[in-house]
Amino acid sequence: MEIKLLKKGYKNNEQFYKDFLEDQVKNKEEYFSDEVAFIDVTPDFPIYIAQGSESTKSELFHQAFDAISDSYLHTNRDIHFDELFWHSLLAVYKRDYLLEQYPQINDGLNHFNNIVLKDFNWENYIYKCVLGAQYINDAISDVSERKRYYSLIIDNLDVFNYIIKYEIFRNDKFLINILDIIDELKLSKVLKSKITGRDDLGKDERVGRRVIFEFNKSYPIIMSPMLEKDDLKELFLQYLVYYYQDTKQLQLIE
Amino acid sequence: MIYKKDANFPYPLLTNTSTSYESSNFILDVNLHENSYNYRFEISYEIDSQFVNKLIENEQAQLVLVIQSKDNKFFYIKPEDKYIEIQKSRISISNRTTIQLHLQSKAEINFKDNDDLSYFYSQFKEDIVVLRNSILGFSNVVIFEGSSTKPLELFEKKVNPDIKSDIKIELGSETIIIHYKNEQLQFNDSPMSNTLNNPYIYMGLQKALYRFIVNNSDDGEQVDLEQIDAPTDNLDLKFYNLMKKKMINELSIDNIDEVIYSISDKILEKYAGAVRGLSLNGN
Numbered sequence: 343m344e345i346k347l348l349k350k351g352y353k354n355n356e357q358f359y360k361d362f363l364e365d366q367v368k369n370k371e372e373y374f375s376d377e378v379a380f381i382d383v384t385p386d387f388p389i390y391i392a393q394g395s396e397s398t399k400s401e402l403f404h405q406a407f408d409a410i411s412d413s414y415l416h417t418n419r420d421i422h423f424d425e426l427f428w429h430s431l432l433a434v435y436k437r438d439y440l441l442e443q444y445p446q447i448n449d450g451l452n453h454f455n456n457i458v459l460k461d462f463n464w465e466n467y468i469y470k471c472v473l474g475a476q477y478i479n480d481a482i483s484d485v486s487e488r489k490r491y492y493s494l495i496i497d498n499l500d501v502f503n504y505i506i507k508y509e510i511f512r513n514d515k516f517l518i519n520i521l522d523i524i525d526e527l528k529l530s531k532v533l534k535s536k537i538t539g540r541d542d543l544g545k546d547e548r549v550g551r552r553v554i555f556e557f558n559k560s561y562p563i564i565m566s567p568m569l570e571k572d573d574l575k576e577l578f579l580q581y582l583v584y585y586y587q588d589t590k591q592l593q594l595i596e
Numbered sequence: 597m598i599y600k601k602d603a604n605f606p607y608p609l610l611t612n613t614s615t616s617y618e619s620s621n622f623i624l625d626v627n628l629h630e631n632s633y634n635y636r637f638e639i640s641y642e643i644d645s646q647f648v649n650k651l652i653e654n655e656q657a658q659l660v661l662v663i664q665s666k667d668n669k670f671f672y673i674k675p676e677d678k679y680i681e682i683q684k685s686r687i688s689i690s691n692r693t694t695i696q697l698h699l700q701s702k703a704e705i706n707f708k709d710n711d712d713l714s715y716f717y718s719q720f721k722e723d724i725v726v727l728r729n730s731i732l733g734f735s736n737v738v739i740f741e742g743s744s745t746k747p748l749e750l751f752e753k754k755v756n757p758d759i760k761s762d763i764k765i766e767l768g769s770e771t772i773i774i775h776y777k778n779e780q781l782q783f784n785d786s787p788m789s790n791t792l793n794n795p796y797i798y799m800g801l802q803k804a805l806y807r808f809i810v811n812n813s814d815d816g817e818q819v820d821l822e823q824i825d826a827p828t829d830n831l832d833l834k835f836y837n838l839m840k841k842k843m844i845n846e847l848s849i850d851n852i853d854e855v856i857y858s859i860s861d862k863i864l865e866k867y868a869g870a871v872r873g874l875s876l877n878g879n
Binding site: 420512513562565 | 599605606660664666667668669670684685686687688690698700728729730731768769
């Protein structure tokens, strides 16, 4: 199908928001440029996964990973990694679905911005799922293994966010290596835990974020994104003890 | 990550600007081709150091091609590899793509037999040992700018009766857009209409440069143009190139007006001349 692309100026636009609510966007030529994107099918999937219990969110993430893998990932990156494509698809073609799933869009422009027209970066759920699905799909061919890795991403979302936030770590091999290390050493809980007794750091510092940050600091002397898993694991543990000193737990690891 | 400037390393590095090697050449050349499904990056490189080339031959060092667009891709390159292909579903080159060749150690490397180092190291090169998985050198950066549709234009003018002020200056993705509530405000009926718009141009430059500082500095106050990487934002990139061309080293809240004076062609002087000319003509 053909997705008509929006013209610049739709963001933070009260009238556009009003027309979205009143189902008028598609009738107003002035919102569109002459350009279109082509895509075979565009199934619905969760695009905003901020609320609900952990198990609900996990289920929604799996739905998103599956739909993206099945129907979007094979298109050119100029489409599925492009903000304009997603904003156009959502605001013009997914209105009913979005209003039904996320009724808070009715409550104001800020909700509309935050759910429908969210900037396409690491904080955007579609972006997270596109990158996650892409990295896992390209490296893992077995379907049930893919699901296991999706679960690892979901269970370690905080670390995943930090990995895709830093440009140098936005890479399939690095992500999979880190997920493997966390899984093998059962570090998920440790990495999510808050750092205590370090007033020199920020208020809500998590162990996992700081470990990724250490990799960032030591690059390029240590070319971590290109390392083999075992080399990476050694460094990972070295950085981990900077921020986590519960020796009982760490002995279990070693 | 791509290196555009010389970082300090605790051991000699082979780069195109390094003084550690007697003849320091690590040149990468890339040609981009495409078909319906793939981009093909044809690569050729040249490394001057025999010592380094030998390391690659003996597999003590590994060439890594880094392709950075919206994410990073790494490819281990063997000397006989002539190109790598990437599906269009995995890379987009509509934005800036940067490419660099890195050299990574695969074993601990002693520099005692490195006869290519500059004289400075001759006395103590046997003491230089580089650990495994460290960077030994990097090439120049090859850049594909993507389809920036307006490479030179800085400004666009539009009439937009819906704006809530007479003039609205918008920072677009590639240009500064000046919205006028009506055509009269553009002085279209005057022979000097272009020059008479210069104050708006000035305001647009000011706004864009303020944002440049915010986007590209740590403290929101000043940007050392020698130190920062080329910005990814297309409008910022145009200013970056323009300022570099005009040999401006620093942009700060304090020197914005001087910078505008340097990068623009006496726009206020011309404006003053135009107004004076009109008033002398009794117009």
